[in-house]
Amino acid sequence: MEFIVAILTGVLYATGIYMILRRSLVKLILGLILLGNGANLLIFLVGRLAAGKPPIIPEDSSVFTDVYADPIPQALILTAIVISFGLQAFAIVTIKRVYKVVGTDDLDIIDRSDEV
């Protein structure tokens, strides 16, 4: 399971970086979304995967003895997902606006603010 998630994380990062190096605005946003999901999966992975082991202490003991699923990475991912949701929504609205004003989604043409 760890192996699959690790490979998946790597694939998400690689695809994300490949996509943000394209010239198309849409691919740029898709790349950022993939990178964000890659980061979330990475947090999930480093929190140790423990399927079916809730972080609940049995009644007859006072500390964890068994392997348990760490709830913190899941809280972190939840926060990160919510935040990236907002940012991605904003980015998508921005590229729509850029397309309306400039009339292209080619990043090489959208460079007027860079002119000396």
Added chain:
Amino acid sequence: MSDIQIIWPIAFHLLAAVVLIGFWRKVDVQRYVSVVANFIAVGIAVWLFANVWSNGVLVMQSGSWGAPFGITFVADTFSATMVLLTAISALAVSIFSAVSISKERMRYGYFSILHFLVMGLNGAFLTGDIFNMYVWFELIIISSFVLMTLGGERPQIEGAINYVTMNLLASVIFLTAIAILYGMVGTLNMADLSLKLAEEQNRGLVNATAILFFVGFGIKSAVFPLYFWLPSSYHTPPSAIAAIFGGLLTKVGVYALLRVFSLMFIPDEFMTNMLMTIAALTMFTGGVGALVQTNIRKMFSYLIICHIGFMIAGLGMYTELALLGAVFYLIHDIIIKTNLFLVSGVILKIKGTVDMKHLGGLYDEYPKISLLVAVILFSLVGIPPLSGFWPKLFLIQAGFDTRAFVLVAFVVIASFLTLFVIAKLWSEVFWKKGSGTQEMDRPFTYFNELKPIKKAVFLAPLVLLAAVSLYIGFGAERIMQVALVIAHDLKDTSYYLQAVLGATHSNTPMP
């Protein structure tokens, strides 16, 4: 002991922003509410600073969950100083915005977003938890995205594409670094991380994480190879917005670098060499970039990059004196960079353009404003005894102490480049024979057509910030005391650690 009052600088701006949303359509009320709120915020920041100065580090454990478990808010001298500087420049920007931002922008919530931005900045300065810092950073960038694109003019949204992309990328790298850090030591509290990372055996992984943090914060603070988004986006929004960006957003990255590299990753020889190389190249490329610009605001954008190099240089040398120089420069830079963009706003208002080719003769027409600008520019360059001089002196001295002579040479070169750029600006804009105002195609009231009261409000924030930078220059002894305490705390973190973690033992988590 939980000092709940630390949260005030954050909570107050949240309150102000929410109240401003209540006045969504009443633009005139918004102006007054925002300026008054910022005055009160300065009061809160002064109070917080005085409290920290006399009582030492204040710590708040949210929900009474002791240090490594809950989210900790910490106000040490560094945080309190940054909150105070943020409050001062936010006050200046909000006064300036009240007269310079168009009503359309205000109608789309300009002022409340400004308060959200300042809330995010205060949060990032006061938090003691690395993931919480990520959350405040996201709050800062989403507010700045909206400010950057508010108005939706073509250069603005074209600049926003660079800005949005690079900032989102920086947050992903920051998040990746946090993930690896959590996987490695299993804690997110910065004080706890400080202890656990020092014991970590796998130094390779620690250093890799440090580099990831450096890249993430480096994009935000625009250091050498990662700065290209800044000059292509900072000159596009209105001057007031550019002022708060130029003054504070890059410095929050520098703050995070200073914090993370003093608390969690103590720079080893490789890191200090890398930081010094990057600092030298940042100073040089920023200065040279500023030389070729004819657009004043682009020139100032490159100067931001150039001067970030001084602070990274101070971090790179990593002696107490060098950190003192870096912190002193940070204090000076927040005030002066905010002021520079406000100056460009005034020039735009007077002449209708910020292109030096079409400017000139400002000294003949407005000698008093020119004198004010001259004071600001001299402070920037650091003519002794004005504010830019002292930190450079400390940095050069620290460079000689650590035998980093190449870095000293670059500091001197960067200072001369700044001087040259400013001399060029002065002769082109103020002394060159005047040309007429350039007609703009949008409705635009020129400066000399304004009512006297409006003119006064236009110049008040410039005077305020110039007075603060004069104080930094002439009261350098007091600023040095503050910077010395900060540098000492950065170098010797035991006090910080004790304040944050020591509280755990006396304050057990509530069931």
